[in-house]
Amino acid sequence: MSLTPDNLFGIHTRALDLWQRRTEVLANNLANADTPDYLARDIDFRKALADAGSGAGNLSLQTTTADQIGAAGQTADGLAYRVPTQPSMDGNTVDAQAEQAAFAANGVHYQASLSFITAQIRMLRMAINGGQG
Amino acid sequence: MSLFSIFNVAGSGMAAQSLRLNTVASNLANADSVATTPEAAYRAREPLFAAVKSRLDGANAPGEGVQVLGVTESQAAIPSRYEPGNPLADADGYVFSSNVNPVDELVNMISASRSYQNNVEVMNSTRQLMQKTLDLGK
Numbered sequence: 001m002s003l004t005p006d007n008l009f010g011i012h013t014r015a016l017d018l019w020q021r022r023t024e025v026l027a028n029n030l031a032n033a034d035t036p037d038y039l040a041r042d043i044d045f046r047k048a049l050a051d052a053g054s055g056a057g058n059l060s061l062q063t064t065t066a067d068q069i070g071a072a073g074q075t076a077d078g079l080a081y082r083v084p085t086q087p088s089m090d091g092n093t094v095d096a097q098a099e100q101a102a103f104a105a106n107g108v109h110y111q112a113s114l115s116f117i118t119a120q121i122r123m124l125r126m127a128i129n130g131g132q133g
Numbered sequence: 134m135s136l137f138s139i140f141n142v143a144g145s146g147m148a149a150q151s152l153r154l155n156t157v158a159s160n161l162a163n164a165d166s167v168a169t170t171p172e173a174a175y176r177a178r179e180p181l182f183a184a185v186k187s188r189l190d191g192a193n194a195p196g197e198g199v200q201v202l203g204v205t206e207s208q209a210a211i212p213s214r215y216e217p218g219n220p221l222a223d224a225d226g227y228v229f230s231s232n233v234n235p236v237d238e239l240v241n242m243i244s245a246s247r248s249y250q251n252n253v254e255v256m257n258s259t260r261q262l263m264q265k266t267l268d269l270g271k
Contacts (some may be wrong), residue, residue: 020135020136021135023136023139023259023262024135024136024138024139024142026255027139027142027143027255027259028142028184028196028197028198030143030146030248030251030252030255031142031143031145031146031149031198031199031252031255032146032182032184032196032198032199033146033248033251034149034150034153034182034244034245034248035182035183035184035199036182038184041196096247096248096251099251100251100254103254103255103258104258107258107261107262110262110265111262111265114265114266114269117269117270118269118270118271121269121270122270125270
């Protein structure tokens with residue numbers, strides 16, 4: 001049985017990566033809350049995680065020289081535009097309250113993923129120590 | 134690690150909003166300024182915001198905050214007043230005051246301070262998440 005971190009933590013590392021990326025997208029929405037014609041964006045988490053789990057959707061980019069950026073460097077999939085609930089005069093579709101709520105929920109999800117990983121680490125440590133602390 | 138870049142994003146938002154507060158302060162301070170000619174009269178200023186596109190191109194890349202493209206001056210008409218006793222009055226006895234609308238400015242101020250607070254919240258939450266990540270496995 002191999003205990004590489006990827007197998008050990010299962011889907012949680014990928015979920016953590018996605019929550020983190022979503023935090024960035026939501027932070028961007030909030031920073032641009034007053035920018036004319038800015039369109040709010042969000043990550044379709046279910047789709048993105050399904051892609052991450054199956055390995056589909058991420059086409060591997062072949063790098064021929066060392067200084068090219070591979071697909072791993074381009075962390076962007078599942079990004080979509082939010083459907084505005086209240087259109088504004090300046091074309092901005094950021095709803096600060098909705099973004100703030102999504103940001104808070106996203107933070108809790110991130111911490112949940114962290115807790116799962118922490119529990120796995122604790123379990124592994126217990127197995128190593130034989131329950132001796 | 135992209136959690137770090139959120140500090141830049143939220144920071145750019147705070148910088149933009151504080152510049153907006155700055156222009157509001159300038160406009161309100163000059164609301165009663167007068168001048169001899171319409172050209173010299175104070176015009177209300179407003180910053181122009183634009184989203185910063187990510188260096189990794191494509192519609193899929195998340196943005197990198199907000200930038201201030203410049204400060205525009207209001208093109209609203211400059212009101213004139215008949216004040217022959219004013220040292221700044223022109224030959225006909227008129228002075229030209231600023232075209233600042235105090236109601237607009239106060240609305241702008243509230244909006245700017247709320248947006249600023251939102252960005253501070255984002256930064257605080259991100260800091261907590263990073264701290265939790267650093268404590269992973271403890």
